[in-house]
Amino acid sequence: MKVLVPVKRVIDYNVKARVKPDQTGVDLANVKMSMNPFCEIAVEEAVRLKEKGVATEVVAVSIGPQQASETLRTALAMGADRAILVQTTEDLEPLAVAKVLAAVVGKESPDLVIMGKQAIDGDNNATGQMLATLLDWPQATFASAVEVSGKKAKVTREVDGGLQTLEIDLPGIITADLRLNEPRYASLPNIMKAKKKELAVEELASLGVDTKPRLKVVKVTEPPKRAGGIKVETAADLVSKLKTEAGVI
Amino acid sequence: MAVLVIADHDNATLKDNTEKTVTAALKLSSDVDVLVAGQSSGNGGAKAVADAAAKITGVRKVLLAESAELGEGLAESMEALVVPLMANYDAVLTPATSQGKNFSPRIAAKLDVAQISEIVDVVDASTFVRPIYAGNALETVTSSDAKKVITVRPTVFKAAADGGSAKVETIPAPAKPAKTHFVDQKLVKSARPELSGAKIVVSGGRAMGSADEFHKVIEPLADKLGAAVGASRAAVDAGYAPNDYQVGQTGKVVAPELYIAIGISGAIQHLAGMKDSKVIVAINKDADAPIFQVADYGLVADYKTAVPELMSALTAAGK
Numbered sequence: 001m002k003v004l005v006p007v008k009r010v011i012d013y014n015v016k017a018r019v020k021p022d023q024t025g026v027d028l029a030n031v032k033m034s035m036n037p038f039c040e041i042a043v044e045e046a047v048r049l050k051e052k053g054v055a056t057e058v059v060a061v062s063i064g065p066q067q068a069s070e071t072l073r074t075a076l077a078m079g080a081d082r083a084i085l086v087q088t089t090e091d092l093e094p095l096a097v098a099k100v101l102a103a104v105v106g107k108e109s110p111d112l113v114i115m116g117k118q119a120i121d122g123d124n125n126a127t128g129q130m131l132a133t134l135l136d137w138p139q140a141t142f143a144s145a146v147e148v149s150g151k152k153a154k155v156t157r158e159v160d161g162g163l164q165t166l167e168i169d170l171p172g173i174i175t176a177d178l179r180l181n182e183p184r185y186a187s188l189p190n191i192m193k194a195k196k197k198e199l200a201v202e203e204l205a206s207l208g209v210d211t212k213p214r215l216k217v218v219k220v221t222e223p224p225k226r227a228g229g230i231k232v233e234t235a236a237d238l239v240s241k242l243k244t245e246a247g248v249i
Numbered sequence: 250m251a252v253l254v255i256a257d258h259d260n261a262t263l264k265d266n267t268e269k270t271v272t273a274a275l276k277l278s279s280d281v282d283v284l285v286a287g288q289s290s291g292n293g294g295a296k297a298v299a300d301a302a303a304k305i306t307g308v309r310k311v312l313l314a315e316s317a318e319l320g321e322g323l324a325e326s327m328e329a330l331v332v333p334l335m336a337n338y339d340a341v342l343t344p345a346t347s348q349g350k351n352f353s354p355r356i357a358a359k360l361d362v363a364q365i366s367e368i369v370d371v372v373d374a375s376t377f378v379r380p381i382y383a384g385n386a387l388e389t390v391t392s393s394d395a396k397k398v399i400t401v402r403p404t405v406f407k408a409a410a411d412g413g414s415a416k417v418e419t420i421p422a423p424a425k426p427a428k429t430h431f432v433d434q435k436l437v438k439s440a441r442p443e444l445s446g447a448k449i450v451v452s453g454g455r456a457m458g459s460a461d462e463f464h465k466v467i468e469p470l471a472d473k474l475g476a477a478v479g480a481s482r483a484a485v486d487a488g489y490a491p492n493d494y495q496v497g498q499t500g501k502v503v504a505p506e507l508y509i510a511i512g513i514s515g516a517i518q519h520l521a522g523m524k525d526s527k528v529i530v531a532i533n534k535d536a537d538a539p540i541f542q543v544a545d546y547g548l549v550a551d552y553k554t555a556v557p558e559l560m561s562a563l564t565a566a567g568k
Binding site for chain 1: 259321322324325328338346347348350351352355357358359361362363364365366367368376378381382384385386388389390391392393394426427428429430431432433434435436437443445449451455464474478484485486492493495498499506507517523527528529530535541542543544545546547548549551553559561562563565566
């Protein structure tokens with residue numbers, strides 16, 4: 001069974017995004033970039049499927065600038081077998097990403113696509129669902145447990161107020177939620193090995209996909225700041241302030 | 250233009266995310282219909298939900314579709330139901346719950362339009378404001394698509410009041426999806442209010458140190474205040490609290506009247522999930538914890554002593 005794992009290069013999880021003074025976007029110059037944390041979870045899950053003997057090949061794919069190959073090397077160091085970079089300097093919207101991924105799926109014919117539920121830059125939480133729709137494949141989003149047997153995957157999903165379990169026929173799309181697993185750190189020998197693994201580069205234009213943006217960014221601004229409050233000395237003070245000053249209890 | 254709002258409910262009661270999304274929809278157009286997709290159940294079912302939706306002021310008409318798969322919220326069924334309806338609408342607005350986030354992008358993909366995710370403001374019928382980078386930036390976007398597919402962050406909109414009397418029209422449900430099969434659903438039964446709509450939220454962080462301690466410290470305080478229980482991502486990752494307690498950009502976004510953060514340092518991603526609360530209280534022994542920068546009232550103290558003191562002070566104050 002072949003598993004395709006799309007990964008995205010984004011601002012590092014621990015770095016605070018800063019809005020550019022000209023309000024055209026977020027300043028990413030000289031900012032640490034890493035693999036989107038939800039994508040890491042997806043890679044980990046795919047690699048575990050391989051280690052369990054369920055998957056035979058794990059292919060990582062990223063759409064982005066040349067530097068996204070570093071993100072793909074991380075996926076390879078975690079255990080992916082080979083990687084594909086669809087190279088572009090354009091910033092693609094989820095619909096366009098889904099269309100590009102659909103084209104990659106067309107070429108690679110995976111049995112399963114595992115991807116993060118959302119990227120922490122655009123926070124759209126849309127690409128996996130859109131890809132499933134474009135391919136007419138079943139989807140199981142926000143997965144916290146995945147069990148593959150034969151041509152089916154049983155997926156436990158995080159839903160409002162609890163968990164839902166679905167069974168999907170493969171090929172299908174699974175999007176990873178936080179609790180699915182804890183991604184491994186790549187070991188030094190595996191990082192070295194990853195340098196020798198295949199990383200194919202394809203130009204976005206060669207796929208012939210319509211990636212025209214549908215949204216125009218008018219401006220990007222800082223959210224309004226909360227004014228700092230006061231410190232209270234005791235719990236009793238706190239209760240009296242909440243009662244008389246704030247009126248919330 | 251006409252706008253369709255997809256109701257949030259549990260096959261028994263209408264959730265106020267719906268009324269809040271109607272408020273956002275009314276900023277786009279005065280022609281707002283509500284779609285209730287669900288199934289009948291022992292306690293009223295989708296029909297009762299539709300009757301409740303018909304009472305929302307400003308709603309023109311309620312559409313009701315019933316099937317087991319719609320009740321289970323299968324994304325494929327929701328898409329198959331909504332896409333043909335979009336011939337009559339210029340925009341569809343869905344509350345950005347885990348359910349809404351699951352199916353809404355499918356509608357967008359099928360219509361070949363962008364989804365505008367988790368809007369927090371409507372500038373005009375094509376221009377919207379939405380948070381990006383875990384709420385560290387707000388993006389204003391204009392959509393050039395003929396039809397708008399939008400998810401709405403309900404906490405920032407006021408719920409539309411009751412007072413309407415729209416008619417309920419039953420429409421056929423789509424066929425069962427062929428490749429997705431519902432197995433089961435385990436919802437946590439709780440006497441506490443639901444996190445996303447609660448007036449008071451008490452949240453615990455990694456400082457709790459264990460799931461036991463989390464239950465012992467956070468839950469009695471929450472119950473005393475009639476509050477919902479929340480947790481930071483760190484506490485969830487450490488296994489102290491279930492994932493559906495998680496407040497933050499990767500969990501639930503809440504905006505209660507009162508948010509009490511206990512032993513939570515205030516990571517960016519947590520702040521993104523609660524900074525719109527009316528009053529924020531932080532209890533943390535680290536005076537430099539970032540949570541104090543957003544807190545209206547900060548108490549620098551170990552929760553181990555502060556929470557019992559807070560419990561007694563609340564009792565003394567008649568709580």
